[in-house]
Amino acid sequence: MIPTTRPRRAGRLGAAAAVRASLAALAASLAACALLGCASKEARVGLFLYNQADPYIEVFARQIRDESNSAFLAVQFDAGNSQLIQNEQIEAMIAKRPALMMINPVDRLASHALIRRLKAEDIPIIFFNREPLAEDMAIWDRCYYVGARAEQSGQMQAELAMSLFGNDPSGLNEYDRSGDGVIQVIILKGEQGHQDAELRTRELLRSFEARGFSIEILAIEVANWKRDEAYEKMGALLRSHQDRLELVASNNDAMALGAIMRMRQQGFFKDDDQSGKVDRFDDSWRPVVGIDGLVEAEESIREGYLYGTVKNDSLSMAKAMVELARRAIGGPDSGELHYRLQDEKYIWIDYQPFIR
Amino acid sequence: MKTEPSRSASIGFDIFVAIVAVAAVMVVMSLLVSLAIFVGTLDEFAESRSSEINKQIVMNYEGYINSVIETANYIQFASFNLDLGRDAAALEAIYRSNADIKSDVVSVYLFDGSGRRLIGPQLDFGTGNDIAARPWFRSALALEQVFHFNAEPQTSIAENRDEGVIAVTKAVEFLDGGATEEGVLLIELDRQAISDLARKSNLGQGGHLLILDEAGALLYSSEPEPRAMSERSHRLAAGMYLGAERAVIGGQEMALNVNTLVHTRWRIVTVSNVNEINDARARLLGISVLILAISIALSAAAAGYVSVRISRPIGRLKETMLRIEGGDLDAPIEVSGQREISQLSHSFTSMVARIRELMASLxxxxxxxxxxxxxxxxxxxxxxxxxxxxxxxxxxxxxxxxxxxxxxxxxxxxxxxxxxxxxxxxxxxxxxxxxxxxxxxxxxxxxxxxxxxxxxxxxxxxxxxxxxxxxxxxxxxxxxxxxxxxxxxxxxxxxxxxxxxxxxxxxxxxxxxxxxxxxxxxxxxxxxxxxxxxxxxxxxxxxxxxxxxxxxxxxxxxxxxxxxxxxxxxxxxxxx
Structure with a gap:
């Protein structure tokens, strides 16, 4: 009897003690949280993407998560290109009291409401990829923007082209196939009305103009950032401008790759010396320049088709965002900031030209 | 040995109280739990429904705004390579056809940087000089990248048109004599379109929607005159930038849902009637009380039946025993009742018989x-x-x-x-x-x-x-x-x-x-x-x-x- 009852009683006492101990531990940790703030270690950060289907954004998000590894826990949301869904996701996240939110807004104008909403909750925001209006950014001193200047991408793209053409507006080199001193160009535009598409196109043209290069726009075609659409539309464009074409400038890499595919079908980019690589000195080669720096674009550059691209340096942006986040959560002493914080709000990351 | 009939309760009473108490506690507990879950679910349901309605409405407006923006983009796109000097007629045609195709577009204009009309219908008499001073014109030039929606009360600037309009503007570039110039594109939208969209939504009795601008000023309320609720709902919504709240407005329980409106810095506030939740809650409470009463009554009846079934044979047995205790060994012994009771009776009978035998021999x-x-x-x-x-x-x-x-x-x-x-x-x-x-x-x-x-x-x-x-x-x-x-x-x-x-x-x-x-x-x-x-x-x-x-x-x-x-x-x- 005794050997059977005694351990049982001991067990019961043990369980009660364990419960009491765990309660005490819980209470202690709660108290510790209340006193010290649990933010530093278990800080949660909402990472809101406008659309994960965008490969650039997907890579960017992965870089942010990788960089944030030790600093905080990034909880990712995909708005699927709907501001409504993003609003819902942000509302849901507010209830979980995150230390900070990183938001890539679907609609840059919605940032106005987001800033006001999160200001009321005192949750700092780092916007990325789409820049809110300056007057909205001014609403609160705990909202930041990390990104690149869209103008710069257009300028760099123009510079890539101009250096290929010899950097001398009065004496274009052999890439001026017609020898008329004017560059005949087809421009592939992203979305009509899209801020980036407009800026990239405008800055491209302005840069040529500023440097005194004469260009003739054979066509500006809107292909909505899409490879397939560029491929389709390039067919018609080549039919009328094939003979005169000297340069293709695309608002992004995807459309540039679509254009190259069509151009290859139309007899451009011949590998005449059978070297396995396309030779830019070949008569059928035409420079195509993109923006973004997709992996496929880099590949295409190595193979000799795409002349160059302007890389959106998302890795640097991710690093800047994580450093900034750490500072915003933990105060000015929490880690160095290796990037210039303009107006205590903006970090600008330069584009990087990329050619073979 | 004779024991005094003690003051402790009888078996029957104990059984009755135990069954009724257990049943009552269980019913009350399960009712409370289900009531809590139900009310919680009901609240969630109302919340999700009002937020869905809000989303639906916002999507309607987004669709509308997107179509306006597409129109503007299309106009820009179509006139991309057209020069105002050379192709004026073609440009006029593009602008006019876009204004005509869409029934809610009143007019489409292109102004140069100084507010001079370049394309678009004749201006109303006297309006020509102050275009550059109009807020929509100034804001378009102040911030070039975005579309500007201006919902101030205003009528169309076009000749012979006096609809209330919303001015949508954007800074655009155009070619004039080979040179790229900057101007302002204006699309006048019929204000009625907003009301028409609001009418499609079902927000329940007294439900309405508000559109607030970035400063929180009321641009539009769908509530018919006299606006009994708008003032209060506007006051409540002024501090809300996203999300949902509940409030009692005009004696009705209302859910306020706020969302952003695409391409604008405006907010749409839907105020939907969720009073039905209160009704449902009250109904549920009534039903719960009824269930409680019925189940307690049923359990009391069952408990009474069971306790009588058990205690009556025991009681009869007890009476018989008392009589035998008093000396009447020939008293008949009841042997009906549950198995245990009848077994007990049988044992008792044989015991009494044995006593009788013993006594007779004695x-x-x-x-x-x-x-x-x-x-x-x-x-x-x-x-x-x-x-x-x-x-x-x-x-x-x-x-x-x-x-x-x-x-x-x-x-x-x-x-x-x-x-x-x-x-x-x-x-x-x-x-x-x-x-x-x-x-x-x-x-x-x-x-x-x-x-x-x-x-x-x-x-x-x-x-x-x-x-x-x-x-x-x-x-x-x-x-x-x-x-x-x-x-x-x-x-x-x-x-x-x-x-x-x-x-x-x-x-x-x-x-x-x-x-x-x-x-x-x-x-x-x-x-x-x-x-x-x-x-x-x-x-x-x-x-x-x-x-x-x-x-x-x-x-x-x-x-x-x-x-x-x-x-x-x-x-x-x-x-x-």
């Missing part, structure tokens, strides 16, 4: 024992008397009183015949009387008529039966104690009294004192050992057989008489 044993004792006592009488009588006969014979010897011997013979009476214990009263007559005959010869006697027994008693040899020792006693002097008298009377026979034997004489009487009672009950063997013998035999129904009383009147009365049950003349 009674038999006692009877047997009494018979033996009785016989022994009866047998004590005769030798004593026989000795005295034979002594008398010897004495009579010595005195040659032959006649008396004959009489005595005959009486003795009769006396013994009755004494023996074929071994029976009970004999007719008549025989007992004859017995004492024989005895008196013998004694009167022995004591030579020193006493007289007389016997008076009513004839109805003669046929009754009584224990034999009861009166003789008493009469013997009376003779010894009472017949000291001459003229002694012995009277033997029989009577019926309260269903009992009473035989009084009295003798004249000095009588006896109280003390002597007490002493005689003691002797009768077996107290002392000396003297009075006869009367004690009688008393013990009577008690042995009749118990309390028989008794002996001794009365005495000093200097007069002493009477000994024997009581015993009157038995009819049958063998007992």
């Amino acid at each position: 009674v038999d044993e006692q009877k047997e024992k009494r018979k033996t004792e009785l016989r022994a006592l009866q047998n004590q009488i005769n030798p004593h008397f026989l000795y005295n009588t034979l002594d008398s006969i010897v004495w009579l014979a010595e005195h040659k009183r032959n006649k008396d010897v004959i009489t005595t011997v005959v009486a003795l013979a009769r006396f013994f015949r009755i004494s023996i009476s074929k071994g029976q214990t009970f004999i007719p009263v008549e025989d007992e009387i004859a017995h004492i007559e024989n005895y008196l005959t013998i004694q009167s010869i022995r004591y030579v008529d020193r006493f007289a006697y007389d016997i008076a027994v009513p004839p109805e008693m003669l046929g009754m039966r009584m224990m034999k040899l009861i009166l003789q020792p008493i009469v013997e006693n009376a003779i010894y104690h009472g017949v000291g002097d001459a003229d002694g008298r012995i009277a033997i009377t029989g009577r019926l009294e309260d269903g009992r026979m009473a035989f009084a034997v009295s003798n004249t004489g000095y009588g006896i004192g109280e003390e002597k009487i007490r002493e005689m009672y003691d002797i009768m009950r077996g107290g002392g050992e000396r003297g009075g063997v006869g009367i004690r013998n009688v008393y013990q035999r009577l008690k042995l057989f009749y118990g309390d129904a028989a008794d002996i009383r001794i009365d005495s009147v000093p200097d007069e008489s002493t009477t000994v009365t024997v009581f015993m049950p009157a038995q009819p003349g049958q063998e007992g």
Whole structure:
């Protein structure tokens, strides 16, 4: 009897003690949280993407998560290109009291409401990829923007082209196939009305103009950032401008790759010396320049088709965002900031030209 | 062992209370839990529904705004390579056709940087000079990248059009004479379109939607005049930038949902009626109370039935047991009820039967024992008397009183015949009387008529039966104690009294004192050992057989008489 009852009683006492101990531990940790703030270690950060289907954004998000590894826990949301869904996701996240939110807004104008909403909750925001209006950014001193200047991408793209053409507006080199001193160009535009598409196109043209290069726009075609659409539309464009074409400038890499595919079908980019690589000195080669720096674009550059691209340096942006986040959560002493914080709000990351 | 019926409750009551209490607690608990879950779910449901409605409405507006923006983009796109100087007619056509195709577009204009009309219908008289000063024009140039929506109350600037409009503007570039110029594109939207969109939504009774600009100013309310709720809902919504809240507006429970509106910095606030939740909650509460009442009533009925089913047979068994406890071993035992109860009853029945058997055998044993004792006592009488009588006969014979010897011997013979009476214990009263007559005959010869006697027994008693040899020792006693002097008298009377026979034997004489009487009672009950063997013998035999129904009383009147009365049950003349 005794050997059977005694351990049982001991067990019961043990369980009660364990419960009491765990309660005490819980209470202690709660108290510790209340006193010290649990933010530093278990800080949660909402990472809101406008659309994960965008490969650039997907890579960017992965870089942010990788960089944030030790600093905080990034909880990712995909708005699927709907501001409504993003609003819902942000509302849901507010209830979980995150230390900070990183938001890539679907609609840059919605940032106005987001800033006001999160200001009321005192949750700092780092916007990325789409820049809110300056007057909205001014609403609160705990909202930041990390990104690149869209103008710069257009300028760099123009510079890539101009250096290929010899950097001398009065004496274009052999890439001026017609020898008329004017560059005949087809421009592939992203979305009509899209801020980036407009800026990239405008800055491209302005840069040529500023440097005194004469260009003739054979066509500006809107292909909505899409490879397939560029491929389709390039067919018609080549039919009328094939003979005169000297340069293709695309608002992004995807459309540039679509254009190259069509151009290859139309007899451009011949590998005449059978070297396995396309030779830019070949008569059928035409420079195509993109923006973004997709992996496929880099590949295409190595193979000799795409002349160059302007890389959106998302890795640097991710690093800047994580450093900034750490500072915003933990105060000015929490880690160095290796990037210039303009107006205590903006970090600008330069584009990087990329050619073979 | 008899236990007092304690103050603790009965089994039936305990069962009833336990069942009802358990049922009540369980029902109340499950009702509370389901009520809480239900109300929570209901709230969630209302929240998600109002947010879905809000999303639906916002999507309607987004679709509309996107279509306007597409129109603007299309106009820009279509006029991309057209020069205002060379292709003015083509540009005019593009602008006009876009204004005409869309019914809610009132007009489309292109202004140059100074506000001069380049493309678009004739301006209303007098409006031409102040275009550059209009807010929509200034904001478009101030911030070039985005579309500007201006919802200030205003009418169309076009000639002969006086619809209320919303001005959508954007800074655009255009070619004029080969040069790229900057201007402002204006699309005037019919204000009515916003109201039409709002009308499609179902926000419930009193539900309405508000559109607020970035400063929180009310641009539009769908509530019909007079706006009873808008003021309050606007005040509530002014501090909300996203998300949902609940508020009671105009006595109705309303859900406010705020969302952004694409391409604008505006907010759409839907105020939807969720009062039905209150109704549903009240209804649920009512149903819950009803369920509670019904289930408690049902459980009470079930508990009552079960407790009666269990406790009634037990109660009956208890009553039976009490009766048996009181001595009624023949009380019928109820054996119906649940299995346990009937088993209990069966056991109890067999136990009672066993007790009855045991008691019967005990009674038999006692009877047997009494018979033996009785016989022994009866047998004590005769030798004593026989000795005295034979002594008398010897004495009579010595005195040659032959006649008396004959009489005595005959009486003795009769006396013994009755004494023996074929071994029976009970004999007719008549025989007992004859017995004492024989005895008196013998004694009167022995004591030579020193006493007289007389016997008076009513004839109805003669046929009754009584224990034999009861009166003789008493009469013997009376003779010894009472017949000291001459003229002694012995009277033997029989009577019926309260269903009992009473035989009084009295003798004249000095009588006896109280003390002597007490002493005689003691002797009768077996107290002392000396003297009075006869009367004690009688008393013990009577008690042995009749118990309390028989008794002996001794009365005495000093200097007069002493009477000994024997009581015993009157038995009819049958063998007992």
